[in-house]
Amino acid sequence: MDSSYTVIRRFTPPTCTLEIWGKNSPLSRWTKQTVVKDIQFKLSFDDPRILEVEPITISGDRLKLEQLYDLVLDHTEGFLAQSFNNQIPALAITNQEQLANSTQPYLTSQGLINHQLNLGSLATKESPTTIDLSATQLFDLVSALEEYKTEMAVLTELETQKAQKVRKLIPIGVSVAGILLAVGLTTVGIKVANQPEERDRIAAIEESQPEATSTVPQEDVIPPKVPEVAEKPVTGIQESEPLSSLETLPPPPAVDTLKPPPNIPDPSQYPPSGNLTIPPISSLPKPNSASETAKSTTETSPDNSQVESTINIPPETAKPDSPEETTQSETQKTTELEIATESNVQTATSPSVSSVTEDNSLQPLEPDEQAEITISEENVAIKAEIGEKLEQAASFDSRVESEAITENTTEENLNLNNDEIALENTTPKPTTKESTIIENDSDSIAPTTRQLQEAASYFRQKWRSQSELQQTLEYRLIINQDGSIKRIIPIGKASEIYLDRTGVPLMGEPFVSAFPQEQSLVIRLLLSPDGEVRTFLE
Amino acid sequence: MELWRLRQANPWRKSAGGRKKLDVEEARSLVLIICYLAKQEKELLRRAVSLLEQVTAQNKEPHTMALLGDYLDKFINLYQERMAEETAINSDGLYQLGLKLLIDLLFYSGNSGHRLLWLAILGKASFKEEREKKE
Numbered sequence: 001m002d003s004s005y006t007v008i009r010r011f012t013p014p015t016c017t018l019e020i021w022g023k024n025s026p027l028s029r030w031t032k033q034t035v036v037k038d039i040q041f042k043l044s045f046d047d048p049r050i051l052e053v054e055p056i057t058i059s060g061d062r063l064k065l066e067q068l069y070d071l072v073l074d075h076t077e078g079f080l081a082q083s084f085n086n087q088i089p090a091l092a093i094t095n096q097e098q099l100a101n102s103t104q105p106y107l108t109s110q111g112l113i114n115h116q117l118n119l120g121s122l123a124t125k126e127s128p129t130t131i132d133l134s135a136t137q138l139f140d141l142v143s144a145l146e147e148y149k150t151e152m153a154v155l156t157e158l159e160t161q162k163a164q165k166v167r168k169l170i171p172i173g174v175s176v177a178g179i180l181l182a183v184g185l186t187t188v189g190i191k192v193a194n195q196p197e198e199r200d201r202i203a204a205i206e207e208s209q210p211e212a213t214s215t216v217p218q219e220d221v222i223p224p225k226v227p228e229v230a231e232k233p234v235t236g237i238q239e240s241e242p243l244s245s246l247e248t249l250p251p252p253p254a255v256d257t258l259k260p261p262p263n264i265p266d267p268s269q270y271p272p273s274g275n276l277t278i279p280p281i282s283s284l285p286k287p288n289s290a291s292e293t294a295k296s297t298t299e300t301s302p303d304n305s306q307v308e309s310t311i312n313i314p315p316e317t318a319k320p321d322s323p324e325e326t327t328q329s330e331t332q333k334t335t336e337l338e339i340a341t342e343s344n345v346q347t348a349t350s351p352s353v354s355s356v357t358e359d360n361s362l363q364p365l366e367p368d369e370q371a372e373i374t375i376s377e378e379n380v381a382i383k384a385e386i387g388e389k390l391e392q393a394a395s396f397d398s399r400v401e402s403e404a405i406t407e408n409t410t411e412e413n414l415n416l417n418n419d420e421i422a423l424e425n426t427t428p429k430p431t432t433k434e435s436t437i438i439e440n441d442s443d444s445i446a447p448t449t450r451q452l453q454e455a456a457s458y459f460r461q462k463w464r465s466q467s468e469l470q471q472t473l474e475y476r477l478i479i480n481q482d483g484s485i486k487r488i489i490p491i492g493k494a495s496e497i498y499l500d501r502t503g504v505p506l507m508g509e510p511f512v513s514a515f516p517q518e519q520s521l522v523i524r525l526l527l528s529p530d531g532e533v534r535t536f537l538e
Numbered sequence: 539m540e541l542w543r544l545r546q547a548n549p550w551r552k553s554a555g556g557r558k559k560l561d562v563e564e565a566r567s568l569v570l571i572i573c574y575l576a577k578q579e580k581e582l583l584r585r586a587v588s589l590l591e592q593v594t595a596q597n598k599e600p601h602t603m604a605l606l607g608d609y610l611d612k613f614i615n616l617y618q619e620r621m622a623e624e625t626a627i628n629s630d631g632l633y634q635l636g637l638k639l640l641i642d643l644l645f646y647s648g649n650s651g652h653r654l655l656w657l658a659i660l661g662k663a664s665f666k667e668e669r670e671k672k673e
Contacts, residue, residue, distance in 0.1 A: 081657075081658045135641045147649065
């Protein structure tokens with residue numbers, strides 16, 4: 001056999017050996033299992049009980065093997081069906097019609113336990129034309145062929161799958177690329193987000209001498225941000241629009257109508273929300289070198305300052321524990337990343353005043369406006385950072401809440417994009433939702449926990465540490481609605497023995513205070529040998 | 539246990555009166571049970587069939603061998619005890635049937651045994667479950 005052929009399967013029931021050979025197909029690389037083609041087989045009847053010099057061997061390609069499989073299976077099925085037809089062959093060999101010289105291979109049963117396999121076309125030069133098989137040999141042959149069949153089914157399945165896999169590869173590649181892109185963007189965003197912190201500190205120290213120092217750290221960060229330029233620039237374009245519309249300042253009630261449709265988040269839409277929080281441009285020091293010229297424009301332009309001042313309330317005014325504040329800061333957190341990246345990109349490009357990036361990001365804007373926007377954005381980032389820090393320091397507890405609110409906040413962001421003015425009104429909404437939820441929770445949980453505590457305190461009084469006790473006693477207490485005990489179920493043998501020492505109240509005896517729930521309360525009671533009492537709701 | 543009672547559905551049993559016919563699910567379950575039991579006894583079955591082959595090759599009577607003799611006795615007794623009179627086969631036929639079923643069981647003990655048995659059953663619309671006799 002060809003050297004490129006490898007034995008891929010060998011089925012070895014006691015009385016015969018079926019070897020399957022095949023060429024490894026190049027498709028094997030695509031699948032974890034080997035895929036083979038040009039399957040060859042070699043079947044040897046090597047019954048150890050029959051001491052023949054040469055075991056009878058037949059071989060051929062896959063087609064022949066399939067033929068043999070069908071033949072053997074058909075015969076076996078026919079043989080087995082005899083039992084149902086009252087055609088029990090005699091144990092002794094009966095004379096059978098010999099279909100001599102038939103090219104079709106066939107199997108005949110000769111009596112109950114003997115079968116004759118006429119190989120016909122399957123026969124090779126070396127092999128005899130007929131093979132006598134006993135029942136066990138036939139059984140082994142059937143097993144080997146069945147195993148081969150199931151194995152091949154798997155392999156052919158794989159073959160069909162691999163075609164699909166190739167087709168799938170394209171979308172997978174796209175999604176993988178998307179994931180990589182997303183990861184890359186977030187890491188860049190995080191880096192950038194950290195950047196303003198540094199700048200923040202520096203700015204605080206060197207408020208008087210803003211320009212030179214602040215630009216240095218920014219330049220360090222420049223390389224990673226470059227990819228963002230392509231995405232972010234769009235934002236710059238949109239910014240100009242909301243600003244002009246803000247002058248009119250529509251009344252807050254619009255919020256309710258806007259709330260329902262949460263838009264599909266478009267990366268280009270994030271920045272506007274950042275614009276809203278921008279507030280204190282005028283008050284903050286501008287560290288950016290590009291801001292020099294911008295400073296004058298921002299201060300002089302009444303529109304922007306007005307907008308900012310109206311919207312930016314959150315971070316500074318926020319009270320640490322109020323849920324409002326957390327939501328606000330949360331929104332800022334989310335927006336902050338975006339803003340920070342944007343501002344950095346812009347600041348990075350702005351000092352050199354490279355025309356390329358300006359073209360990308362800020363084409364529609366007038367040079368003055370552009371500069372102003374970069375400044376304000378940067379400030380926003382800084383502001384947001386401050387707000388976040390304040391909030392973190394103020395309330396750790398609120399974090400849990402804020403996490404829960406993130407969904408809301410993303411929604412908010414979208415709303416912000418729709419209408420910036422709505423921001424102030426929308427932000428409180430989620431918080432009120434939050435608080436109501438909490439109230440509901442407390443309504444449902446509080447009473448049962450009270451029962452739990454009562455039960456625990458009851459047993460703390462009654463339960464004394466038991467020196468001879470080795471293990472923790474465990475009981476399931478089913479409490480009636482009126483607070484009396486309905487049932488006590490000891491869990492474990494020891495719990496059963498020690499039941500009378502636990503001081504558990506009698507059934508029907510008031511035990512804990514009544515509770516409003518319909519169904520009875522189930523409390524798991526754990527009494528440790530050291531006198532510790534624990535109760536859980538079940 | 540529920541399935542065990544289904545044996546009563548065998549129309550050839552003495553107590554077969556009034557029992558409903560097996561539905562496909564029940565039959566399928568029985569097939570799986572039979573094959574599972576056969577698989578557990580695979581080694582014994584193989585030994586018995588090999589022995590049968592040897593004995594036949596030596597032109598001896600199978601029941602002279604202890605293993606086969608015991609089996610045949612048991613089978614014939616159970617069959618006569620449980621099965622209705624009218625379907626009774628003469629002792630020679632029963633003898634053959636016992637051996638045939640022994641060989642069949644060997645096939646059913648294989649990995650694809652349940653498929654073989656199911657096909658055999660489908661091949662014969664009205665069937666019986668003597669295989670249980672063996673157990």
